[in-house]
Amino acid sequence: MDGNEHEKRIGTGYPTTQLAKAFATSTGHEDADTRQRADERLHRWESVLRGMLNGVLTIGSRTPVAGRPAWVTPEVVRGGFATGKAMAGGPLLPHETALADRTGRPAQRRALFAHHLTEAGLADLVASLRAGTYLVDVPEEAALPVVAWLLGAGDREVALALLDEIGPYADRLRFAPVPRDVPAPDPAVVWRETAGEVRANLARRRPDERIEAMREALTVWNPFADRLLALWLDTVVDGRVAVRFDDRWRDRATTLLDHYERLATVHRRCGKHRRKKENLAILRAAVQDMVYGAGLTPRSRGLLQHAVDSMLRRRGRPGSPEHTALRTRQAVTGTAPTHHAFARLVGDRLADLSPDVGITDVAARTAPVRAGEQGAPAGAAVPEPIRRVVARGRAGTVEELVAAGVVPSAEVLARLVPRIAAAVTGAAYPDETLRVLVAATHHAFGNRRSLLLRNLEHQVRFDELPWVRAIAGHRHTTDGTRDDAGAALRRLGQLTLDSFPATVLPNPMVRQLAGLAREAGLGxxxxxxxxxxxxxxxxxxxxxxxxxxxxxxxxxxxxxxxxxxxxxxxxxxxxxxxxxxxxxxxxxxxxxxxxxxxxxxxxxxxxxxxxxxxxxxxxxxxxxxTLVTVGVSPAAGWPDLARRTFATAATLTARIQHNPRPLPTVKDTAYAWRQMLFHLSMPGVDPTAAVGLLWDDLDRQPPYVRDRLGPALDGLGHVVAGGGFGPDGTAGSGRRLLGWAVGRHWLG
Structure with missing residues (x-):
């Protein structure tokens, strides 16, 4: 690709497209929360475009923001574009404001930075370090704790050099951690979402308008329709309605019309009672004609008769056994607690949990409703959709989360790995306090989003952080720490291979495995x-x-x-x-x-x-x-892994049919196919027998999948038998399956 073409591809086209999508959603989506999130994306993409146009941002550089060093954690949006914002910047957080109030310092970052370097401030940092009562959200928040530790260890010169390096940014970045009441949990325990995030997700669940309209129909308008029907049944003689009226009929009718007005004002979700052709509307209109109008016309009398007869045929007479049974069932349905009510109830159960850790007792938090809880009757089971939301906060080992189905993809697994890798990185520091601090910093660094880079530049590495470099002299790698890193590498590699055998390793996982390999001394x-x-x-x-x-x-x-x-x-x-x-x-x-x-x-x-x-x-x-070279192998064996991967390829192939944009799925299918080829090529695998089993598996697939994957399996069988593909990738009826093509792909 020449320079001009490359500049075009990382120009303003992509950000402009994302900006337009966010704008459309922020102005046109029916859900308020979705509109708000889209509005936040809109502002981020505005920042990207503004920075690109005024020269503040250089997209493609590892230092994308003018005047800011590479180690500053940038806010990065989809595609690797920096917005210009620093993740450790922005307005003061609540704990910073509270510190300013407590110390009498101005509510400014530089003033708070200076406070942390006073005798009292350093003492507070040391105390929190020893107790472990702090949270590092972004790596910068570990800088001043490192300064405090270095001073305590007698490394005054190194500490001062670190302060000289970060000091120029003290007015705009946070360099101290977030205080917390309890120490951080065991690093072996991971979670997909924190308890606070789960609570927020539950709180965002809004009542389903269609369900609420149905509930209103069952609990409000159906009973009112029964009262109107009973009113007109009192006028029936020999099956004809509106024949006999007693002295109290008009009073009862007036009362019902007044009641209707009150109901219609309050209960506005269900519009059935306003549709003129509906039985309820016909009965009400006839009452209104009798009370306030000139009486019934032949047409309205006919409509009324038809409505009454229809209601009697369908549900029986109000008060009859069959009618009572029906309304009882409908009342149960209409008054049953909704998912919205269960979401609030379960959200209340999570209120006592620390918001920045996972949920260790998911089963207890999603148990049937207890006596005294508001929103649902005692004994009612929490619906499965609500249980799934809470399950995403499950805390446990990464293996436990995978087994529980909480980790649906290799990408999600990669987001859990930083805690494990962080513990391994921290283990190289003999001092317990420093070890915990390094692990917390490494975990925060692992959540740093990748930048779009040019010229083969690499992402910022952990040891490039000034405060990590400052403590490098206190790091002591031993055979034990190298062995631990190697064990963690093999553990995560095997877990990825076993759990997601048809998926290429996502880049965040690659970076974590590479870091563990360096810790293990594996080049x-x-x-x-x-x-x-x-x-x-x-x-x-x-x-x-x-x-x-x-x-x-x-x-x-x-x-x-x-x-x-x-x-x-x-x-x-x-x-x-x-x-x-x-x-x-x-x-x-x-x-x-x-x-x-x-x-x-x-x-x-x-x-x-x-x-x-x-x-x-x-x-x-x-x-x-590389994974196999470091000793990774699947628990169930390579043949089993190959068949599972083939099943994924078949599932992906089925999604190509009627797909208006099939190429991404074609690419994923070919990637799975390549993984399968690798599995079939491992020692101990009989390719001939394996391909026979794959043909059996293909025969059980739908016709479309058989027709599409048949040529690929033909080609594989041809190679297994000793043949090869021609220059065009074909061998008789067989074809080599690749994912990319210029023009239309033969698979889709």
Whole structure:
């Protein structure tokens, strides 16, 4: 991709599109909470565009905000765009305002920064460090606690140097943590959402207007219709309505009309009583004609007769056994507690929990309603949709959360990993207080969102934070800490492989595994998934290294034959050089190999870029070979993993049918297929027997899936039998399944 084309792809087009989507939702969505969230997105994208246009933001740089160092945690929106806001900036938080009030300091960040460096302020920091009663939300909040620890350890010079580095930003960034009443929980315990987030989600549940309208119909308008029907039945003679009227009829009728006006004013959800053709409206209109009008016309009398007869046929006479039974059932339905009521009830049960940790007793919080609780009768079961909301806050080991179904994807799993990796990183610091502080800082850093980067620049690393560099001399890596890091690496790798075998490792997980590998002293390559729309035509040097690791594992296997790879030739590539002042090592020969394998002829488009990137993923196995190299293997064995992956590919293929935008699903299907090829190529797998089982599995799929995946399985069987694909990726009726194509893809 040439420079002009690349500038176009990371220009204002994408932010403008996102801004327009947020604006449409913020002004047109029916739900108020959704409109508010969209309005917040709208303001963030406005900041992105404003910063890009006035030169404050440089999208694609690891220092996207002018005058701000790379270590400052940026606010990042979808696509890796920085908004210009610092996550540790903004208005004073409540605990900062409270500190200003307590100390008599001006309500300014620099004044609070200065307070923390007083004797009293340092004493408070040390006390919270020793007790563990603090929360690090963003990494910057660990800086002053590090200063306090360094001073206590006698490292005054290092502490002062750190203050010199962060001091210029003291007026705009938070460098102290959030106080909390209790110490942080065990780092082995993780959660998808905190109790506070679960409560907020429950509070956002609004009454369903359709359900509320139905409840109103059952509890208000049906009983009122019965009263009107009973009024007219008193006028029936020989089956004809409106024949006999006694002296009290008009008074009763007037009372009912007055009651109707009061009901219609209060109960406005159900509009059935206002529709002229509905029986209730016909009965009421006839009463009004008799009381305030000129009486019934032949037409209105006919409508009234039809309405009365219809109501009697359908439900029986009011007070009859069948009518009473029906209304009793409807009353039970109409007065049953709604999901909204259960959401408030369960939200109240969570009120005593710390809002920044998970929920350890989900079962107790979602147990049947207890006597005395408001909103639902005692013994009523909490509905499953409400139970699912609370389950997202379940606290436990990552294995427990996966087993409970709380972790639906590798992306969600990656969000839980930072706590585990943080504990491993902290273990290298012998001092207990410092170990906990480093773990908290690392956890906060793990939640830092990735920036969109150009020129092969890398994301900011943990050891680039000034306060982490300041304590580097107190870090002592031992064989034990390296072993622990290696064990954590294998644990998370196997969990990902076992739980989501058809999914490529998401970039946040790749970064965590790479960090654990460094802690374990393993110099192995970990490669990220690259975005096709900003790909610059070259790969960092670690891609070649990863491909060589894959070649050592896969030479001569089904994987190599299926994709037509010559791993022996690839192993001889060694022309790594350097491009650009900040660029990582690259290999022009590897770049050329991927380009040649993609067969794009140097065309510049997102699809062509995707084809080139896919070849790099094929050659490197996108970290699968690296995982196996460090000792990861599936608990149930490779053949089982291959069949599960094939089942995912079949499920994805079914979603292609009638899909107006099938290409993302086609790509995911091919990624799953590649994972399956890797699983089938592992030691101990009989490819011939495995492909036979896959054919059996395909025969049980719907016709559309059989027709689409049949050629891919034909091609796989052909390779297993010793054949190969032609230059066009076909072999008779068989086809090699890849995810990217310029033009229409044969799969969808």
């Amino acid at each position: 192995l390559p970990w490669v990220e998934e690259l975005a096709a729309d900003i790909f610059e035509g070259t790969f960092s040097g670690k891609f070649l290294t990863a491909a060589k690791v894959a070649g050592e594992l896969l030479a001569g296997t089904l994987y190599e034959r299926y994709y037509g790879i010559d791993y022996a030739a690839l192993a001889r590539i060694d022309d790594v050089d350097r491009r650009g002042r900040h660029a990582a090592a690259t290999s022009p020969a590897f770049d050329a190999l991927c380009l040649a394998r993609a067969g794009t002829g140097g065309r510049c488009s997102v699809a062509a870029n995707g084809m080139v990137i896919e070849q790099a993923q094929i050659l490197t196995t996108h970290n699968l070979a």
